[in-house]
Amino acid sequence: MGEEIYKYIDHGGGSANRGNHIFAKKAENIAFELRREIALLLGIKKYDHISFTYNATYGINLLLKGFLKRGDHVVISSFVHNSLLRPLHYLSKVRGVTYDIWECDSSGLFDIKTLEKLIKKNTRLFFFSLHSNVLGMALPLKDITELSQKKDIALALDCTQSIGNYPLKLEGVDMAVGSGHKGLYGPTGTGFIYVKNPYLVTPLIQGGGGHLSSHLDHPEMSPERFEAGTLNMEGLTGLLSSIRWVKKHHSKVMDMFYLLFNTLKKMDKVTVYGDLERAYQIPILSFNIENFFPSQIEHYLSTKRIICRAGLCCAPLIHKRLSTFPLGVVRVSLSCFTTKEQIEEFLVQIRLLTRKKREELCSKLH
Numbered sequence: 001m002g003e004e005i006y007k008y009i010d011h012g013g014g015s016a017n018r019g020n021h022i023f024a025k026k027a028e029n030i031a032f033e034l035r036r037e038i039a040l041l042l043g044i045k046k047y048d049h050i051s052f053t054y055n056a057t058y059g060i061n062l063l064l065k066g067f068l069k070r071g072d073h074v075v076i077s078s079f080v081h082n083s084l085l086r087p088l089h090y091l092s093k094v095r096g097v098t099y100d101i102w103e104c105d106s107s108g109l110f111d112i113k114t115l116e117k118l119i120k121k122n123t124r125l126f127f128f129s130l131h132s133n134v135l136g137m138a139l140p141l142k143d144i145t146e147l148s149q150k151k152d153i154a155l156a157l158d159c160t161q162s163i164g165n166y167p168l169k170l171e172g173v174d175m176a177v178g179s180g181h182k183g184l185y186g187p188t189g190t191g192f193i194y195v196k197n198p199y200l201v202t203p204l205i206q207g208g209g210g211h212l213s214s215h216l217d218h219p220e221m222s223p224e225r226f227e228a229g230t231l232n233m234e235g236l237t238g239l240l241s242s243i244r245w246v247k248k249h250h251s252k253v254m255d256m257f258y259l260l261f262n263t264l265k266k267m268d269k270v271t272v273y274g275d276l277e278r279a280y281q282i283p284i285l286s287f288n289i290e291n292f293f294p295s296q297i298e299h300y301l302s303t304k305r306i307i308c309r310a311g312l313c314c315a316p317l318i319h320k321r322l323s324t325f326p327l328g329v330v331r332v333s334l335s336c337f338t339t340k341e342q343i344e345e346f347l348v349q350i351r352l353l354t355r356k357k358r359e360e361l362c363s364k365l366h
């Protein structure tokens with residue numbers, strides 16, 4: 001990825017849609033190819049309905065603020081991340097939007113009948129994270145899509161954790177959002193939205209786009225509709241090359257994930273959260289060890305060069321269902337770079353931890 005970014009800079013560093021010279025054309029080609037790759041990963045045909053954003057958070061804000069009107073009702077789920085919960089809470093204060101939470105059970109499983117019961121006359125949007133960034137489990141997408149179509153409610157999906165980690169087929173979905181730096185292994189500060197009918201979403205910003213410069217109105221068609229100003233060409237170049245790389249290297253991750261999961265769940269004093277065998281999983285799991293704070297475990301592991309994330313992971317709602325609020329969990333994420341030896345070393349360290357006392361760990365750490 002780094003080499004491709006360097007090549008882009010070294011070979012002109014052009015800006016897409018800013019001229020007819022070869023450097024601008026090369027940049028346009030990168031943007032075009034990247035839209036096509038993202039559309040393929042999402043399982044949709046209209047690649048020109050993919051617009052680039054700075055990250056998933058910007059995309060979620062854009063979709064919520066551009067789609068929802070005063071008095072609309074929204075349903076979200078216990079899986080959602082603060083990047084969705086906070087802008088929605090904000091809209092509830094400034095625009096009179098209301099929302100309900102579709103709750104999962106204590107294993108992270110959802111019942112579609114309880115979603116149906118939350119629908120009101122003014123429900124205009126279901127906005128869900130397809131995969132939980134805490135449990136790695138997926139929502140029942142087929143049932144949700146059928147219900148949203150039956151009730152004529154728009155369906156938006158946060159695919160930030162899913163894309164690259166899981167084969168998607170989103171033809172029945174109205175809007176989707178994701179970022180480049182997770183399952184796609186791309187640069188930070190890259191992201192995208194997909195909008196099936198762009199005219200239903202009002203853009204957040206207007207400005208230069210390189211087209212129709214004599215008009216005062218910003219172009220209405222997608223993808224330019226949501227892309228005012230210069231694109232992050234270095235980031236997009238890196239993302240295109242990382243997507244092409246990940247398509248070849250992703251396959252072994254889930255085998256390793258199940259090796260980790262099956263061993264960890266049998267360990268004494270260890271709790272692995274969620275029903276990971278009954279949902280479409282990505283390579284993420286969360287656990288705790290009896291008598292330790294999650295942050296202690298995270299710190300201990302980091303001294304062994306094992307990097308996990310502890311706490312609420314920006315997703316407070318799910319912890320209320322798992323009874324892990326407010327301290328949270330320790331989350332492990334595997335990647336294409338994870339080796340079997342690293343998994344074994346991780347398990348050795350967890351086994352050692354289960355034999356230690358909390359005080360013992362504190363004194364060693366200070």
Ligand SMILES: Cc1ncc(COP(=O)(O)O)c(C=O)c1O
Nearest residue numbers: 055056057081083129133160179
């Ligand atoms: C499910 C989910 N949605 C959204 C985000 C926010 O992504 P970004 O930092 O690209 O805005 C995250 C980040 O962890 C996430 O896990």
